[in-house]
Amino acid sequence: MSGSIERDIGRLSAEVEALQKQVEAQGVMIREMRDVIVQTRGSWKVLVAVAGFAATLSGLVVSAAQWWPWRT
Incomplete structure (x- = not known):
């Protein structure tokens, strides 16, 4: 059970990092x-x-x- 929770926490942590990178990239595009x-x-x-x-x-x-004048 504890392995499952640690794996879920690791997965969620990786998703948060990916979302943070996306937000930073969007911030750069908005500034541009x-x-x-x-x-x-x-x-x-x-x-x-x-x-x-x-x-x-x-x-x-x-x-x-x-x-x-030349118009007829």
């Missing part, structure tokens, strides 16, 4: 994801500004093309 998010915080604003400028410019070109 946070770092990426922090680095890209201002990039989306620039991307939106460039897209808005391109849309405005293309709209002006299309409007001007409708009234251009």
Whole structure:
């Protein structure tokens, strides 16, 4: 009976160690994801500004093309 309990304790101890390693690995991944998010915080604003400028410019070109003299 005592051998069975010791074996169970050993198995549970090994499972706890494995879970601790997994939690540490997840912590590293979360820190990496946070770092990426922090680095890209201002990039989306620039991307939106460039897209808005391109849309405005293309709209002006299309409007001007409708009234251009060679249009028949």
